[in-house]
Amino acid sequence: MNLSFSTKRLNVIEIDASSSKVEHHQLTIALPTILTPAVVANLPGYFQGIDSIAAAEKWLANMLNECRLLMLQSKHQEVVGLLFIYTEKHDAHIGYLLAEQYWGQGLAFELLQGFINLAGTQSHWHKLIAGVDESNIPSINLLKKLAFEEQAPKENGMLFYEFNLNHGIQ
Template sequence: MELAFSTERLQVFELLPVANNKQMSRLISVLPSMLCADVVAHLPASFSGVTNPEQAAQWLDDMCACSRVYVLKPTENGQPVGLLIVGNNQADDVHIGYLLAKAHWGKGLAFELLSAFISDYAPTQDWHTLVAGVERSNVSSIRLLEKLGFAQVTGASQEQLQYVLPLTPNTKAQ
């Protein structure tokens, strides 16, 4: 894993195909508990049902095949507490998703993570727009995206809303 960026309380590492076995083993061992029912309730179905290390390893392989996966670790210890997933397409618009282990909800980490991602990391990439999908019932994520300056796109589905944030060289999280 390679350090992509950091915040006051988080280090964000991009999971690379050449990650060492110890790092991968640690992540695979915590993924089943990180992807508990409450955490994946508002996420795509592919995030559900990861209950053991074998399923976690397969899930991680699948994610890495279609996305750039970033592992979130607190600065004070090395235990992974969440993921940031960025669509691995070649388009100017990239889809992002994020999750935190339930024990880390309500502490402002998602805001801290995405603020730094938007202001410090995303402008260094060849991306023009960030796109985030969120279930209508996920009020916390909707508020977070709006606080960060994402705007809702019209024409969303009954269950899913879509938000976009155009990036400029001077993009700063609000």
């Protein structure tokens, strides 16, 4: 099932083997400008150094094998970020990022609120789980605002938050 959806300011489009060449190309071209050092500072090593089209193509191919990948577009069809979904049994582990110029505009809130609404229709998911670096206070505050609950101990500076889809947004 395709996980594409829209919010007031975003079109969220799942990228996979059935996606158009135009969408793949648009994402590949945008990746070096999105995955800047500031954006990927607290992300795993495989997010680092995506500074050319060739590196972006390789990274995208690897990501499409690892997870479900959703491209975030502005209403002007500009690529502004990504949403990652790793499914494990009945849980969806999620990650998200926005290009630096879109930070602080409420787009991550809008994205996650829209995704929670969509995920609630996916009967096979019970929980959304988000990992966030303990230094990423804006993301921590966002998850709390959306009723994600902090889980027990942190691992290597990472905090984990869960959203129970059976409860909905409070």
